[in-house]
Amino acid sequence: xxxxxxxxYMGIIFIFMYxxxxxxxxxxxxxxxxxxxxxxxxxxxYIRLFQDDKIINALANTLIxxxxxxxxxxxxxxxxCVGLMGLKRRSRTxxxxxxxxxxxxxxxxxxxxxxxxxxxxxxxxxFVTVLLAHITFNIPYVMLAVMPRMKTINPNVxxxxxxxxxxxxxxxxxxxxxxxxxxxxxxxxxxFTMSIDDFIITxxxxxxxFDTLSTKIYNEVKRGIQPEIxxxxxxxxxxxxxxxxxxxxxxxxxxxxxxxxxxxxERRLTRKHVAVFAVLSxxxxxxxxxxxxxxxxxxxxxxxxxxxxYIDPEVIEMFEEETGIDVIYDEFETLEIMYAKMVQNDAAYxxxxxxxxxxxxxxxxxxxxELDLNEIPNRKYIGEQYLRSSEAFDPGNKYxxxxxxxxxxxxxxxxxxxxxxxxxxxxxxxxxxxxxxxQDSIRDAFMVALARRGYSINTTDPEELxxxxxxxxxxxxxxxxxxxxxxxxxxxxxxxxxxxxxxGEVIYTQRENKNLEYCVPEEGSNVWIDAWVVxxxxxxxxxxxxxxxxxxxxxIALMNFDFITYSTPNTAAREMIEEEDIRNxxxxxxxxxxxxxxxxxxxxxxxxxxxxSDMWKKVKSGGS
Amino acid sequence: xxxxxxxxxxxxxxxxxxxxxxxxNLTIHENEFVTLLGPSGCGKTTTLRIIGGFERPDKxxxxxxxxxxxxxxxxxxxxNTVFQKxxxxxxxxxxxxxxxGLKIKNKSRExxxxxxxxxxxxxxxxxxxxxxxxxxxxxxxxxxxxxRAIVNEPKxxxxxxxxxxxxxxxxxxxxxxxxxxxxxxxxxFIYVTHDQEEALTMSDHIVVMNQGxxxxxxxxxxxxxxxxxxxxxxxxxxxxxxxxxxxxxxxVNILDTDFVCVDKDFGENKPVDVVIRPExxxxxxxxxxxxxxxxxxxxxxxxxYEMEVQAGGFEWLVHSTRLFETGTRVDIKVDPFNIQVMNRxxxxxxxxxxIDG
Numbered sequence: 001x002x003x004x005x006x007x008x009y010m011g012i013i014f015i016f017m018y019x020x021x022x023x024x025x026x027x028x029x030x031x032x033x034x035x036x037x038x039x040x041x042x043x044x045x046y047i048r049l050f051q052d053d054k055i056i057n058a059l060a061n062t063l064i065x066x067x068x069x070x071x072x073x074x075x076x077x078x079x080x081c082v083g084l085m086g087l088k089r090r091s092r093t094x095x096x097x098x099x100x101x102x103x104x105x106x107x108x109x110x111x112x113x114x115x116x117x118x119x120x121x122x123x124x125x126x127f128v129t130v131l132l133a134h135i136t137f138n139i140p141y142v143m144l145a146v147m148p149r150m151k152t153i154n155p156n157v158x159x160x161x162x163x164x165x166x167x168x169x170x171x172x173x174x175x176x177x178x179x180x181x182x183x184x185x186x187x188x189x190x191x192f193t194m195s196i197d198d199f200i201i202t203x204x205x206x207x208x209x210f211d212t213l214s215t216k217i218y219n220e221v222k223r224g225i226q227p228e229i230x231x232x233x234x235x236x237x238x239x240x241x242x243x244x245x246x247x248x249x250x251x252x253x254x255x256x257x258x259x260x261x262x263x264x265x266e267r268r269l270t271r272k273h274v275a276v277f278a279v280l281s282x283x284x285x286x287x288x289x290x291x292x293x294x295x296x297x298x299x300x301x302x303x304x305x306x307x308x309x310y311i312d313p314e315v316i317e318m319f320e321e322e323t324g325i326d327v328i329y330d331e332f333e334t335l336e337i338m339y340a341k342m343v344q345n346d347a348a349y350x351x352x353x354x355x356x357x358x359x360x361x362x363x364x365x366x367x368x369x370e371l372d373l374n375e376i377p378n379r380k381y382i383g384e385q386y387l388r389s390s391e392a393f394d395p396g397n398k399y400x401x402x403x404x405x406x407x408x409x410x411x412x413x414x415x416x417x418x419x420x421x422x423x424x425x426x427x428x429x430x431x432x433x434x435x436x437x438x439q440d441s442i443r444d445a446f447m448v449a450l451a452r453r454g455y456s457i458n459t460t461d462p463e464e465l466x467x468x469x470x471x472x473x474x475x476x477x478x479x480x481x482x483x484x485x486x487x488x489x490x491x492x493x494x495x496x497x498x499x500x501x502x503x504g505e506v507i508y509t510q511r512e513n514k515n516l517e518y519c520v521p522e523e524g525s526n527v528w529i530d531a532w533v534v535x536x537x538x539x540x541x542x543x544x545x546x547x548x549x550x551x552x553x554x555x556i557a558l559m560n561f562d563f564i565t566y567s568t569p570n571t572a573a574r575e576m577i578e579e580e581d582i583r584n585x586x587x588x589x590x591x592x593x594x595x596x597x598x599x600x601x602x603x604x605x606x607x608x609x610x611x612x613s614d615m616w617k618k619v620k621s622g623g624s
Numbered sequence: 625x626x627x628x629x630x631x632x633x634x635x636x637x638x639x640x641x642x643x644x645x646x647x648x649n650l651t652i653h654e655n656e657f658v659t660l661l662g663p664s665g666c667g668k669t670t671t672l673r674i675i676g677g678f679e680r681p682d683k684x685x686x687x688x689x690x691x692x693x694x695x696x697x698x699x700x701x702x703x704n705t706v707f708q709k710x711x712x713x714x715x716x717x718x719x720x721x722x723x724x725g726l727k728i729k730n731k732s733r734e735x736x737x738x739x740x741x742x743x744x745x746x747x748x749x750x751x752x753x754x755x756x757x758x759x760x761x762x763x764x765x766x767x768x769x770x771x772r773a774i775v776n777e778p779k780x781x782x783x784x785x786x787x788x789x790x791x792x793x794x795x796x797x798x799x800x801x802x803x804x805x806x807x808x809x810x811x812x813f814i815y816v817t818h819d820q821e822e823a824l825t826m827s828d829h830i831v832v833m834n835q836g837x838x839x840x841x842x843x844x845x846x847x848x849x850x851x852x853x854x855x856x857x858x859x860x861x862x863x864x865x866x867x868x869x870x871x872x873x874x875x876v877n878i879l880d881t882d883f884v885c886v887d888k889d890f891g892e893n894k895p896v897d898v899v900i901r902p903e904x905x906x907x908x909x910x911x912x913x914x915x916x917x918x919x920x921x922x923x924x925x926x927x928x929y930e931m932e933v934q935a936g937g938f939e940w941l942v943h944s945t946r947l948f949e950t951g952t953r954v955d956i957k958v959d960p961f962n963i964q965v966m967n968r969x970x971x972x973x974x975x976x977x978x979i980d981g
Binding site: 154156 | 640676677697699700704707708711713714729769772773776
């Protein structure tokens, strides 16, 4: 009886520990994108993973950073230990304490302080700063491994070598180093693991255009997890398990062997491996220098900051090929995050793609540069009506060129919602409790509540906002989740019945799931324009103008439309759309009647922003 | 006396403000077996390390063969060291250990192989070329350390308590080995130890050190038989060291009893110390000696009996081949030649001054 209970208990523990990983691995072979539906077995995600340049690039960065930082930290850490041995015990203890600080310090503090230091010193954040940061936090791990071994070394051994005629360096290399080697190697292994594992410090020191695996995955996850990431995580898990088992097996064998044999082995290991280690280090340092050169900002680089999956990657490649300009492409999750980044470093990006109200805000903060229209001849393909609409946030069209536009509405599943959808009210209908997805964005969430009550979606009246906020709080129990890009996948996977969504997502989702339907509610909604702007302190404004011009070329605009399915304001491109139902789609190009009841967001000013974000916090925390 | 080889001149050395050596002067001659003897912390190892080049003196100079080598790095000195804990290179086999110095000097392969054979034969470790240091006993390891040093044909071999980590029997064997080696090699040995027996057994010349000063130098016989002060007397062998008064030349009052002695020139009624070795105290039946006493303890030591005799308010240590049982009433008698009279220092500082003077 008792043993049965024990077994069940063990079973439960194992399930808790491994169920998540098992789920992950199963999903990585799932033919369907949905988490809720099994679409048959496939290796597709693994193949896609290795075809994804960005991920492979991030993987390469991770490995290079880990190797170079490990080697540097191992050398510095070991030499520090050697130096410390020459000190008195008291000073040694103090210095050991100080060098341990990066290890016991919260990563976030280390990360932020390193970021600040690099800023103050005017370091270009990127490969070099991440490398320096990793070396910094790796040194204590090396010292932690080497120091105890160092203390056991008989100082006479080194003196004996000198006594026999060896120069100091030769004596160290021939006598102390081989004795230290096992500890040095284990310290290096630890540093390597720490470097690969690190996210927080990397995140704060990486700047724009550079990602390691951990920051890359984080970016991906923010925008809705792609199954490629399941595949990648599964691979990482398997590799870690294999390494773990291998090292455990190695240890066991070591212990069972006789001491002399062990010494022989260690000796062989050190001799040969020191040579290999040296060659390897040399290669990696060369590689690092090469990559350091690549990542150091060159004259003809363009830093682009865009929303997630908001361009056909091929377009970027074509631009690079045609112009010879290197594009460093970063993605943001929400406009608010983008703005924060801009405030942090207004020269980090040359060209960005925000929405209407955010452009107004950037203009009012004097953060944008006037466009040189002579350099953007292709702007002529942008429809007159969109330029006119843009004047609402960019009077005179001086700063922006429209890229996409669309409405906000409700995407619903015909099989799950049997009634006609006409009003925002349906999102407050208890029938659909747990089936509703809201946008995790301040303006869009409030827009829904404000429009439903018939208020202006740009209101700054505290009373009206309070009502809207109360409505959103009351709605909370019905809402399955506040999401951004995941809404699309969840709706395709039929995990929810109703979602607030941008019209640009509709064509794509309908392609994947025929049951989905889109509606702009009759109370009215938001019509928005996303447009390209050049930052005030852009370091390569010429390239930025070329970029915008390139995106205005009808064939390029069409490629982007095919890829992202957001309505293009490029009239020439629209005419080239082959499928008639899409070219004249009510969703992509709604009629006057729909547009009449929609309005654009207006920048609300500093006070308005504060009011909204305060209310938003209340909504998100459940009204307390 | 043979030619001067090493001279230390006015050597001063302190660590962390603590004076280890103070104005030390020492001359070492060619082909001598010199032992620096003293308790731990007396400065003997520091002296050796200064000769080896591992420490730089704060003041003073070191001469080797007439050349000033004070600032010369250890790898450039024509001497080699055998360390207390062997300090073998644990990741190299015995042959590689021995070849270490020769390889640095770019000797030919044949030369090195010959030397390894020769050295291993010299230290009785033939056939051990490819063993690892950790598979050897302490005594064997120490011999490898010696072999590793001597293949470089140093003019001087420095040995820092080389037998300290060995057990008694092995230590005695190694003492003879070292003497044999020294004779075969015909080079100078500078040997550091705190073991007076080792020093007396092996040395041609002993330098007794304490608290950074040389207390006495001389042949083992001089040091043993005629210690110049109470420290040396106490440190070298067992002794009866007794406060006494020099009545006049050739007469000393010990424990209120006058003893005839051979020492002169101490003045009259001067406080002195006398040293009488335990084997020089004669026990005779009551009435036949100078001082009356009673045996309080007697144990058999193999070669002799060791007895304690309470006489004149002092507990005398006596070595004799003849046993007097505990409780036996005896008289004590000392041959005048066996009474060693020394100046009695009033303080430690004076002790030092007396010796330097």
